[in-house]
Amino acid sequence: MNAARAADHLGDVVLRPVRGHHAFEGCVEQLATAIRLGVYPHGAPLPTERDLAERMGVSRATLREAIAALRMADMVETKRGRGGGTVVSFRPEAPSTDGSPGLAGRTEHLLDSLTFRRVVEPGACHIAASRTLSAAEKMVLTTALTEVDQAPDEAAHRQADSRLHLAIASVTGSPMTIASVTEVQACLHDLLQAIPVLQVNIEHSTRQHRAIIQAILGGEPTRARRAMEQHCDDTAALLRGLLG
Amino acid sequence: MNAARAADHLGDVVLRPVRGHHAFEGCVEQLATAIRLGVYPHGAPLPTERDLAERMGVSRATLREAIAALRMADMVETKRGRGGGTVVSFRPEAPSTDGSPGLAGRTEHLLDSLTFRRVVEPGACHIAASRTLSAAEKMVLTTALTEVDQAPDEAAHRQADSRLHLAIASVTGSPMTIASVTEVQACLHDLLQAIPVLQVNIEHSTRQHRAIIQAILGGEPTRARRAMEQHCDDTAALLRGLLG
DNA sequence: CGGTAAAGGTCTAAGGTCATGCCATTGACA
DNA sequence: TGTCAATGGCATGACCTTAGACCTTTACCG
Numbered sequence: 001m002n003a004a005r006a007a008d009h010l011g012d013v014v015l016r017p018v019r020g021h022h023a024f025e026g027c028v029e030q031l032a033t034a035i036r037l038g039v040y041p042h043g044a045p046l047p048t049e050r051d052l053a054e055r056m057g058v059s060r061a062t063l064r065e066a067i068a069a070l071r072m073a074d075m076v077e078t079k080r081g082r083g084g085g086t087v088v089s090f091r092p093e094a095p096s097t098d099g100s101p102g103l104a105g106r107t108e109h110l111l112d113s114l115t116f117r118r119v120v121e122p123g124a125c126h127i128a129a130s131r132t133l134s135a136a137e138k139m140v141l142t143t144a145l146t147e148v149d150q151a152p153d154e155a156a157h158r159q160a161d162s163r164l165h166l167a168i169a170s171v172t173g174s175p176m177t178i179a180s181v182t183e184v185q186a187c188l189h190d191l192l193q194a195i196p197v198l199q200v201n202i203e204h205s206t207r208q209h210r211a212i213i214q215a216i217l218g219g220e221p222t223r224a225r226r227a228m229e230q231h232c233d234d235t236a237a238l239l240r241g242l243l244g
Numbered sequence: 245m246n247a248a249r250a251a252d253h254l255g256d257v258v259l260r261p262v263r264g265h266h267a268f269e270g271c272v273e274q275l276a277t278a279i280r281l282g283v284y285p286h287g288a289p290l291p292t293e294r295d296l297a298e299r300m301g302v303s304r305a306t307l308r309e310a311i312a313a314l315r316m317a318d319m320v321e322t323k324r325g326r327g328g329g330t331v332v333s334f335r336p337e338a339p340s341t342d343g344s345p346g347l348a349g350r351t352e353h354l355l356d357s358l359t360f361r362r363v364v365e366p367g368a369c370h371i372a373a374s375r376t377l378s379a380a381e382k383m384v385l386t387t388a389l390t391e392v393d394q395a396p397d398e399a400a401h402r403q404a405d406s407r408l409h410l411a412i413a414s415v416t417g418s419p420m421t422i423a424s425v426t427e428v429q430a431c432l433h434d435l436l437q438a439i440p441v442l443q444v445n446i447e448h449s450t451r452q453h454r455a456i457i458q459a460i461l462g463g464e465p466t467r468a469r470r471a472m473e474q475h476c477d478d479t480a481a482l483l484r485g486l487l488g
Numbered sequence: 489c490g491g492t493a494a495a496g497g498t499c500t501a502a503g504g505t506c507a508t509g510c511c512a513t514t515g516a517c518a
Numbered sequence: 519t520g521t522c523a524a525t526g527g528c529a530t531g532a533c534c535t536t537a538g539a540c541c542t543t544t545a546c547c548g
Contacts, residue, residue, distance in 0.1 A: 014283050014410060014426050015274065015299050022505095023535065030259065039254045048495065059536045063498080081544025082494045100449030116420035119367030127363060140253060163254065170257045176360035180424060182258050220422075267505065292525065308527080325514025326524045358499045 022056050027066035030056065033186040035075055035090050038159025039166065046076065046086045092155035107243050113187035114236045120180045121165065122228040125225060127172045129216045129224035137171045144168075145213050149206060157202065158193055164209060168216065191239050204234070267302045271310035274300065277430040279319055279334050279460050282403025283410065290320065290330045336399035351487050357431035358480045364424045365409065366472040373418040373460045373468035381415045382461060388412075389457045393450060401446065402437055408453060412460065448478070 015046075021029075032150040034040055046052065046067075053063040067086055070076045076092040133141075144160070151157035162185050169181035195201075208231040215224035275296075280283055290296065290311075297307040312318045312329055377385075388404070388411040395401035405431075406429050413425035452475040459468035461468040 011353075014278055015296070015421070016423055016426075034258055051260070055259050055261075059511090061498095061537090078496070079544090080496045080542075082492095083545055084495050084543080086496090106285050112418050112423055115371060115418040116424075119364060119371060119416075119421055120424075123363030123367045127359060166254055166258060170254065172359065172363075174356050174359040174363075175257075175260075176356050176427070178257050179260055180360075180364075182260075182537060183420070200517095231269050233257065293527095294525085301506095305507090305528090306505060311526095322510075322526070323514085324526045326522090327515050328513080328525050330526090 003182045008105070023062050024065050024069075027056060027063055031066060031070060032073075032075065033189070035070075035088055036092070036159075037162040037166070037185055037189055037211040038092070039163070040088045041159065042091050044086055044088050048085060051243045071122075092159050094153065094155050099114065110187065110191055110243060113184055114232075114239060116180070117188065118229070118232050121178070121232055122185060122225045124169050124172050124177050124181055125212060125216060125224040126221045127174065128168055129176065129219055129221040130169070131173065132219075133171055133201070133217070140167050141171060141216065143214050145209060148209060158189075161192075161205075161209075164191065168212070171216075188239075191242065192235070194242060195238055201238075205231070208234070222235055267306050268313075271300060271302055271351050272313045273305055273465055275310060275314060276317075276319065277433070279314075279332055280403075281337070281406040281410070281429055281433055282336070283407065284332045285403065286332055286335050287305065288332050290332070292329060294380070296467060336403050340452065341415065354431060354435055355484070357428055358476075358483060360424070360475050360482065361428045361432065364421070364428060365412075368413050368421050368425055369460060369468040369472040370465045372412055373463055375415070375417065376463075377415055377461070381420045383396040383458065384411050384417060385457050388443050389453060392453060402433075405436075405449075405453075406433065412456070415460075423468075432483075436479070439482055439485060449475070452478070458472060 031046075040046060047055070047069070049063055053060040056063065067076065067078065071078060071086075075088065076086045077089045078084070078086045143165040148157065148160040148164050150173055151160045165181060165185055166178075169178045172178065208227060211227040212224055212231065215221075215227055255351065282291060283386060291299070291475075293304055293307055293311065297304040300307065311320065313360065315322060320330045321333045322328070322330045370371055388408040392401065392404040392408050395404045410422075413422045416422065416457075426439065452471060455471040456468060459465075459471055
């Protein structure tokens with residue numbers, strides 16, 4: 001029966017885990033990622049527990065366990081009382097110059113991320129450039145861009161880069177697009193951190209960033225997408241080498 | 245402090261619910277969607293409970309509750325004993341010709357889906373056309389295409405259309421891409437079902453499908469993407485009208 | 489100096505979810 | 519025709535998560 005064969009093929013491919021892990025682990029992972037990507041930079045306060053819990057769709061008890069885990073890992077510090085809260089104490093480390101530590105076993109997933117990135121980020125640029133952006137949105141982009149340029153060291157540069165890509169996604173106004181870019185950046189962070197960063201690479205990447213933002217601000221979808229494609233392809237080439 | 249403001253903006257946008265609902269509901273939704281999309285067409289057997297539970301990452305107890313719900317909704321039938329199992333008894337209904345029933349309140353999410361679709365599906369086409377496809381993969385595409393052409397009625401046509409789009413995603417070989425397309429198709433299914441289907445539309449859409457598949461099989465990424473863009477834009481135009 | 493507001497800290501009862509093992513039914517195959 | 523294996527059906531105990539109320543600490547402000 002043909003129906004059965006078709007079902008086998010697509011079913012294998014369409015059904016996905018309904019949720020990979022417990023709520024607690026999910027919270028830890030999401031918050032840790034946000035911190036490592038620099039969504040919450042060193043010294044920035046996290047939202048209040050009640051706020052976070054609501055936004056992440058989780059009970060406050062569970063969220064608190066997650067924060068406790070982050071505290072245990074020295075990523076955040078918590079103060080009580082009015083004006084208290086949880087602030088980020090994590091400082092990004094300089095990219096390691098030796099090989100690729102602890103990436104084994106995830107190779108397949110990481111390659112998938114590269115492919116998916118090639119789909120999502122150029123598409124996001126296209127959308128972003130097609131919209132008429134508010135002044136605030138333009139500001140978000142230019143700010144993110146200059147922060148990448150002015151990053152004092154490699155570690156800060158890496159975070160600023162993630163933030164720039166997230167900023168681009170955010171001006172699409174599309175939550176699903178934003179979620180995808182977040183996921184991709186999270187997957188790629190470790191990899192990107194493992195590349196030996198050459199000055200040449202940074203300059204090249206800076207030129208590309210500028211071209212991308214310029215095209216988005218100028219409302220040129222095709223150029224924006226092409227620029228982002230080039231950017232993705234260039235880093236992917238480096239990264240694929242790293243993965244053997 | 246600048247860091248704090250940046251954190252506010254991106255944090256608002258990056259943090260997402262760790263899981264929207266209970267495992268049980270997630271299973272029901274995912275299975276029901278797969279059935280309505282035609283991943284498992286009328287008469288096709290679902291995988292065994294143990295198999296499904298493992299693939300969806302839930303316990304068999306939970307999965308069984310989900311199947312019980314589907315049975316209650318007359319979407320599947322279950323037989324015991326060797327050679328038994330659960331088979332799809334759901335028959336797709338013809339698209340309703342009256343307005344848009346029960347779409348209210350989800351407008352925002354549906355519009356988001358249209359945007360995201362515009363990002364993902366053309367990107368997937370580009371990737372698919374860039375790869376060298378195996379004979380089996382080519383067969384999957386051509387089969388899906390002819391099934392759309394030969395669909396006996398509107399309802400079958402709708403399902404075959406979904407399957408074609410999923411088939412394209414599946415030949416990217418990228419699980420993340422597949423997941424995104426699945427999500428998009430699931431969101432759009434109700435909408436697409438609510439459009440009055442004109443013969444003109446079907447013929448137009450058939451031509452586009454042919455062009456897309458041809459470009460993918462011919463290894464022409466840019467043409468494949470452009471064709472899919474056109475396809476997305478055309479249906480999106482219809483659908484946006486529907487949503488007011 | 490005292491009050492108030494805003495944050496984190498704690499507790500409890502109820503229900504959801506899981507892993508696991510065993511039972512019941514039925515068709516296939518020897 | 520009898521046995522067996524594949525499948526759905528069921529029960530138990532441990533663990534996780536939730537919702538909500540309440541407590542404690544602390545800064546600000548009159």
